[in-house]
Amino acid sequence: MSLPIKNHRASGRVTLSDVARAAGVSPSTVSRALRGERAVDPALIERVVAVSDKLGYVPDPAARALASQRSNHVAILIPLLSNTLFVDLLDAAQKTLRAAGYQTLMGVTHYDSSEEEQLLREQLLHRPAGLLITGLDQNLATQKLMARSQVPCVHLMDLPATADSETPYCVGFRQIEAGASLTKMLLQQGRRRIAFAAAQLDPRVMQRLYGWRSALQEANLYDPTTEWLNPAASSLALGGIMFEQIMQQRPAVDAIFFCNDDLAQGALLAALRLGIAVPRQVAIAGFNDLTGSDQMLPPLTTVRTPRARIGESAAHMLLTLMRGETPEKPLVDLGFEIIQRQSS
Structure with missing residues (x-):
């Protein structure tokens, strides 16, 4: 028996509401199930995915972002991909965010503040749910963009010398x-x-x-x-x-x-x-x-240096912020370890 589709769009595109109606759940449940959120029952995820495949539903991230004022994307800005340091950090952050139902949009700044500013402008067009950004040395224009966007943000690798009421959220070491x-x-x-x-x-x-x-x-x-x-x-x-x-x-x-x-x-x-x-x-x-x-x-x-732990911890801090909650600490210092080998 074919599944009923009541799609009134002129384009004939299958909508999230069509999938929800056919699966007998709410549109928000469909959205969370298709993101693979761990809080959703696996059997329900399987049912929603099966209905979605049967109807040929293709998610529309732009429409979702417009409706919610936020997408399920997290923007990550790092200096280089050719450096293992940032690859390890990115991998750990991405795994943590995906487990919570978020996708990542990555930008590579090449240690150029102007390029970082432009990348952030482009990322903000996608209405990201959150932002992970390397360092604390953003130029004034980038700082203003971040403040105006009100997107939850965590800084990676660096920590300020002292903490006060204006301290940004950071995970790193000294x-x-x-x-x-x-x-x-x-x-x-x-x-x-x-x-x-x-x-x-x-x-x-x-x-x-x-x-x-x-x-x-x-x-x-x-x-x-x-x-x-x-x-x-x-x-x-x-x-x-x-x-x-x-x-x-x-x-x-x-x-x-x-x-x-x-x-x-x-x-x-x-x-x-x-x-x-x-x-x-x-x-x-x-x-x-x-x-x-x-x-x-x-x-x-x-x-x-604890680069993988920095990526994971920063992602968890960002998830807390995206839930509208306040992290226990604005600064997380994960320290470092001196490894003495035979070259010294």
Whole structure:
């Protein structure tokens, strides 16, 4: 027996109400069932999906967003997809949001504030239910867009120095503290001429630089000539080049703190090629504990950052905000871990 369809649209398009009528449930139940929300009984989801398939229903996200003033999409803005750091974060956030019935719209900013602003303008056209955005360094225009949209928002990776009534919702760790902690560990190992080598030079990298600098200043060992900063994109190749430059121009350096593992891995490969003994001649350390760092020769000392946990925790915080509830804490500090291996 064919299912009754009372569709009065001129286009003949099957509507959500048609599916609800045929399945004997409300339109809101159909909507939640088709999103796969865990609160909906699995048997009911199966029935609604079967009816939807039978009728040939295709969801209209634009109509849904217009009716509710919000869609079931969450916008996520990250700097790069070529960096494992952000891939891990995105994967964890997306899994958490999908389990709650939300889809994700991703934008890649390439560390460009103007591109971030434009991407946000485009995302807001889709009436997102929420926003996950990397960092706290948005330009003024982006900040105004976020405020005017009133879309619930959680910031990723960064934490403000202090919390007050104006503090945004954030999940991350303290980059300055992490940079200082790794530097102090190298100092405790007896290193006295510790260079800092960095690429990309985004705000989080500069915070690690500040942590390195403050630790050396505290020990009366800071030397500005051992800051090696390059605005180019980070890569293994650049790490090798920077290592060679430092060893040629600053041969007294006995340790190098690279701002991320890509550079440090490239430095270890260059040391092997040049016959420079690590860590006997120079210690090498990185940041983020990316894939492969524990397999280098020698294995890389680094800072392990909780990127997957940041993505998951931020998504849970955003879900709380999208329900109209207030999270227990506006700031969630997930910390970091110093991983000491044989390269130092």
